[in-house]
Amino acid sequence: MNIITRLLTQSDNAILREEMSRLLTGLFKGEIDPKDVFSPAYQQITDGHLLDYSGFIQHLEHVRSQIRDIAFRVEQIGCHDTLLADRHIVTVTYPEGHQAEIEVYMFATLCAGKICRIHEVTRVANGEASARALAHATG
Template sequence: MTTTDISRALNDLLFTPGGDLAAAVERHFAPDYRQRTNGVWSDREGFVQHMTALRSLVRDGRVEIHDELRDGPRYADRHTVTLTRNDGSISVTEVYLFAEMAPDGRFRRVEETTLLISGHADDRNLGSVK
């Protein structure tokens, strides 16, 4: 399996119309995947619930990587996610991400902090919506 990165993963999960969510999660996230966003932990099942909720709110978007580093199984990046909701409103969130990769190149653990750059105040919760 090819080593993934956050841009490939988010494009596959959120910005591929008609894409199979279960298959995308399987491609990019190890079975024992855990994620902490703004201090709140979730397991892989909770992450799938989060992606399902986001997919219901978002019609389009893009990921822009500003900085990206790899060191063995460690991965870190700073990226911006621009989302267009179904109602046409747009939000921009900057994300600071640190991760551990599984031996097969998928994410095993992600810890991230998000910063809303623009959008409605409620968009601060997009990183953990379920």
């Protein structure tokens, strides 16, 4: 059973939110291999910006290079068959110490136990409006 199929079998919503928060945080901190979560044909559309799998890897690396810390808090989540949807808050701490909170509405399509497509819409909930660009930046 892989990371994604474990999420789909979780019936306790509080545990599901916690597991998804850990997954997203671990992914962006480099603690989880993207190959374990995303299909090679992965596509992500965030605020109208399209990334393929290699573009997403560049995005992860770019985000890591721009921040001191990152944490995800999943507020709401739902899973059904091949759909995973959540609303999460990303708290980013920049090297200078200031923070931003970005609210994300995410809709993921699942294929063969991995995420194959994500559509996201973001907004800066707290911090400078320019923080929103981090949600899709690749360098």
